[in-house]
Amino acid sequence: MTAPRRFAALRAVAGHVPDTVVDNARLDAELAPVSVAKIAVKTGIDSRRVVAPGETTADLAVAAAEALFREQGLERASIDFVLLCTQTPDYAMPSTSCLVQDRLGLRTDVGAFDLGMGCSGYVYGLGAASALIDSGQADSVLLLTADTLSRYVNPSDAPLRTIFGDGASATLVAASAGSPTFRGFSYGTDGSGARHLIVPTGGLADGDRLAPAASPGARGLESNGHDLFMDGAEVFGFALRAVPRAIAETLARADLTLDDIDAVVLHQANAFMLETLRRKLDLPTEKFVVEMSDVGNTTSSSIPLALAAALRTGQVRPGMRLLLVGFGVGLSWGAVVVDL
The missing domain is CATH 3.40.47.10 (Thiolase/Chalcone synthase)
Structure with a gap:
């Protein structure tokens, strides 16, 4: 058998x-x-x-x-x-x-x-x-x-x-x-944009060579040994390009449309970026999870923390079909449909 x-x-x-x-x-x-x-x-x-x-x-x-x-x-x-x-x-x-x-x-x-x-x-x-x-x-x-x-x-x-x-x-x-319960995984990488979101100091390579604009001296900062750098405009433009593409690819792989999705949880980068993406995707606010006001951008933890909060409030419930999309440092992105 x-x-x-x-x-x-x-x-x-x-x-x-x-x-x-x-x-x-x-x-x-x-x-x-x-x-x-x-x-x-x-x-x-x-x-x-x-x-x-x-x-x-x-x-x-x-x-x-x-x-x-x-x-x-x-x-x-x-x-x-x-x-x-x-x-x-x-x-x-x-x-x-x-x-x-x-x-x-x-x-x-x-x-x-x-x-x-x-x-x-x-x-x-x-x-x-x-x-x-x-x-x-x-x-x-x-x-x-x-x-x-x-x-x-x-x-x-x-x-x-x-x-x-x-x-x-x-x-x-x-x-x-x-x-x-996991469908349509899609991934993407654009390492040419690595210099736009980087910790230039504290590693084994010369950060000035890869990202001279990220140098603490170039920014008028006294180094703390790490000095995270982000070119906000470049990262924002990247997100507007990558997220819709990732969503389209994942939905196609899963043989679904956005109408089949009950809730969308994106990386909680900042409210302005999320709202811009929501409008670009033409998503109703009730389907769009934003849970970051009291924790900020927590990078890899932002999606699961938002998901856990939405489960507590009831915005997300067992039996729902979710679309999760992460994007940022790398530059990299990934998306998946999850049936709870």
């Missing part, structure tokens, strides 16, 4: 953000004479969470995983693979996922590796988790996203301090005997 074919399914998602709140009033005081209130009109961000001194990416990832275990009554012995998406690892080596495996008390016969992706990373992580399960290499994958990007932002860089926050998520992707 032939065994039923198994597919990967998104079973649950949980989020975690650090305790420290940095609101716009605090930034107004620290960044004067810059008006953070004026910037917030476009970003849609009222506050963001940042890590405390000594708090690391692994700390956030572990907290998100523990929240998932607690909320779902999940036995940690059931996990047989860990994927951690981060661009702020605790160390150059070993992989942060190895540290997380140990701290969570998971079995030592689990696989674990890091995905060095940013804003599109959650979709890439779902793709990797789905492939592990569909190929029979794993039954239950713990997909984690975690970044402490505030450590990369120069304290004098007002535009970036108002946007980015720290956060983490944990998603359970597990084998199911039902029909496929």
Whole structure:
């Protein structure tokens, strides 16, 4: 008798953000004479969470995983693979996922590796988790996203301090005997735009060679050792080109239209960009998830944190068909349809 074919399914998602709140009033005081209130009109961000001194990416990832275990009554012995998406690892080596495996008390016969992706990373992580399960290499994958990007932002860089926050998520992707729940995965990469969103310092290569405009000196900044740089206009233009194309490709692969989608969750970059994309796609507001006002742009965690918040409010419910789209640093993008 032939065994039923198994597919990967998104079973649950949980989020975690650090305790420290940095609101716009605090930034107004620290960044004067810059008006953070004026910037917030476009970003849609009222506050963001940042890590405390000594708090690391692994700390956030572990907290998100523990929240998932607690909320779902999940036995940690059931996990047989860990994927951690981060661009702020605790160390150059070993992989942060190895540290997380140990701290969570998971079995030592689990696989674990890091995905060095940013804003599109959650979709890439779902793709990797789905492939592990569909190929029979794993039954239950713990997909984690975690970044402490505030450590990369120069304290004098007002535009970036108002946007980015720290956060983490944990998603359970597990084998199911039902029909496929992930459909239409599509990906894209344009490394020629890498210089537009980059941490030019702190690595092993000369950042000035790849992105001279990102140099702290060129920006009139005293380096903090990392000095995240973003050319907002270039990234905005990229998003307007890449997101509609990714959506069209994914829907075509899934043999669906936007009318078949119950909710759309994009990378939560900033409110102005999201609203521009919503209008460009002609999506009704009730189908469009925006959940970032109190956490900011949390890069790879932005989609799952928004999804977890929408599940709590009821904007997203089990049984819905979702379209998830990540885009940003790389430059890279990814999209997928998910049936909850």
